[in-house]
Each structure stands twice: as C-alpha cells, then as structure tokens.
Amino acid sequence: xxxxxxxxxxxxxxxxxxxxxxxxxxxxxxxxxxxxxxxxxxxxxxxxxxxxxxxxxxxxxxxxxxxxxxxxxxxxxxxxxxxxxxxxxxxxxxxxxxxxxxxxxxxxxxxxxxxxxxxxxxxxxxxxxxxxxxxxxxxxxxxxxxxxxxxxxxxxxxxxxxxxxxx
Numbered sequence: 001x002x003x004x005x006x007x008x009x010x011x012x013x014x015x016x017x018x019x020x021x022x023x024x025x026x027x028x029x030x031x032x033x034x035x036x037x038x039x040x041x042x043x044x045x046x047x048x049x050x051x052x053x054x055x056x057x058x059x060x061x062x063x064x065x066x067x068x069x070x071x072x073x074x075x076x077x078x079x080x081x082x083x084x085x086x087x088x089x090x091x092x093x094x095x096x097x098x099x100x101x102x103x104x105x106x107x108x109x110x111x112x113x114x115x116x117x118x119x120x121x122x123x124x125x126x127x128x129x130x131x132x133x134x135x136x137x138x139x140x141x142x143x144x145x146x147x148x149x150x151x152x153x154x155x156x157x158x159x160x161x162x163x164x165x166x167x
Contacts, residue, residue: 022059023051028069029157035061041082045137047157065139071164075101076140083141085134091115092131099145102165107132107149 023034032051036044042061061079068074077097083090095113099105108119110128117124132143135152143151144161151158 021052021055022057022062023048023055024057024059024062024066025051026066026069029160031154031157033062033065035059038082041080042137042140043082043084045140047138047153068139069160069164073101075142079140081137081140083136085131085136088127089131089134092117092128093135093141096132096135096143096146097141099142101142102167104145104147104162104167106147110146110149 019038021034021036023032025032029047031047031049034044034046034048034051034055035042037059064074064076068076083093085093092110092114095110096105098113099110105113107125107128110132111117111119111121111124114124114128117127119125128146129149132146133150133152135141135143138144138151138153138158139161142161143149144153144158145165145167147167153161
C-alpha cells in the first residue's frame, strides 16, 4: 500500500470505501478517465477510449482529476493506492511517487532514488522502465514525470499530463 501525506481540507481524504469502477469523459484528454476502487484503495486508473459498461460517473477522485486537467495543482499524494505489484516494481513505483508536481526525473535518477538500484547497471535501468510501463495507477503514481521512460498512460495522455505540469 502506498500512502502519501494527509489530505488537506479541500481534498478527498480517502476513496469512497465501495468497490467499483468509475469513469468520466475528459474533453481535454479526448478519452475517458477510469478508476477501479476496492474498499479504501484505488487499484487501477486508466484512460480508455470507452469506459466499462457498468462504470459509475460520480466519484470524488474523478472530480479532483477534472480540476487537475483544468490546471489546478494536485499531486494526489493523499490517495491510498492498493498496489499489487511484484516487489521489484513496487519499490520503483514508490520512488516515482516522490517526484513532486511540476518536476521531472530521468530513468537514471529514479534508479538512484530506488533502494538497492544502481543507475550504472543496465538491468536496474530496465527494472525501472518495466515498473513504469506496468504502473496500474498512472497519474496517482506520476510516471509522466519520468521524462525518458515509458508511461502506463497512452502517449497522447502522457504528453498532455506533462503539459499541464509545464514539463
């Protein structure tokens, strides 16, 4: 489980506590933002061209993402993510979560930020790239802030997320 700093009074303190899939169309992204929630954790976030047929539309995180896409600064650090990933990917994604809003890092920098990885080892750099590509919650774990690595978000979405943050 990844958990950032506590929410401020203007943000959602936790997911709704329900299990389900929620989606909302984004005209800025020209696709949907879809999230999966299980209990008190967000377990997936994606950008499909069509949402799941049974997806609900009303979710506080979707409201926050709408605001973010309109230029309101939000690092989503207070969101509780249910990260089911192998340990080698988890440690990389935990490091990526520490990259602040409006800043970016290279794959090599992420390797240096990750315990037990070395930016001089090609296998370690490959581990970083694999974790980024497998990220189940892009935006919440901001892989778009890694300038020379893959993102789990589609390339046009990644570019728009980078543009919002001035990257």
